Amino acid sequence: MSTMDVAAGAIRRDETVEIVLLLAFAGGFVDAYTWIIHGVMANAQTANLILLWVYATAGNWAKALHFVPPILAFAVGIVIAAWLRRAVGGRAGAISTLIEILLLIVIAILHNRLPDLAGTLGISLIAAMQAAIFVKVEGTVCSTVMITGNMRQAIENIFAVVHGGAPLGTLRKSGIFVALCAVFGFGAAAGAYATKSIPDLALGLPVIALLIVLLRCETMPREMVE
Secondary structure, eight states: OOHHHHHOOOOOOGGGHHHHHHHHHHHHHHHHHHHHHHOOSOOOOOHHHHHHHHHHHTTHHHHHHTTTTHHHHHHHHHHHHHHHHHHHHGGGHHHHHHHHHHHHHHHTTTTSSHHHHHHHHHHHHHHHHHHHOOOOEEEOOOOOSSSSHHHHHHHHHHHHHHHHHOOOTHHHHHHHHHHHHHHHHHHHHHHHHHHHOOOTTTTHHHHHHHHHHHHHHHHHHHOOOO
């Protein structure tokens, strides 16, 4: 998508800055929650895979196998997201967000009754769906569940501006990616604080963020869609 398209308002409803920032907050929050409660990462499967092999090579198979369920659940979430995109097209964002909200509510309600494994599987599946459905901001590829790619793009865009000759809108893009990184970090901080302070109610905060995403996806004018 060109800068002209953005200026003209030709932005998909699920690619607006407001929505991806809310999703980044939720992404950082649930990663902190699952790390504190379950000792695994919901979003960062790279970390789970590394820890799996670190413990496996040390011969600690009980610890190593602890990281297998979230990786498998993440894979299942990706498959569900791919099916949703094929089945409902442009409605995939709203439907996947609704599924995320419902699963988080169930996990929050059954927090003290569910075994650790069930909570981990549910949240990793949620994270995968978000990662696979919401993949762009204003037409540019981004991530709402991890910051590595966002940080790279922010730095590259800043370098392009400083070096000179960068296309119109490059500085704005770098600002968006910096904001994504910052909001993800804020979500992780909020998740850590809430999980330790009010563990039974902590998941209510990402649910609120996702509810706003769902409402925005459903109420934005149709002309916002390409």
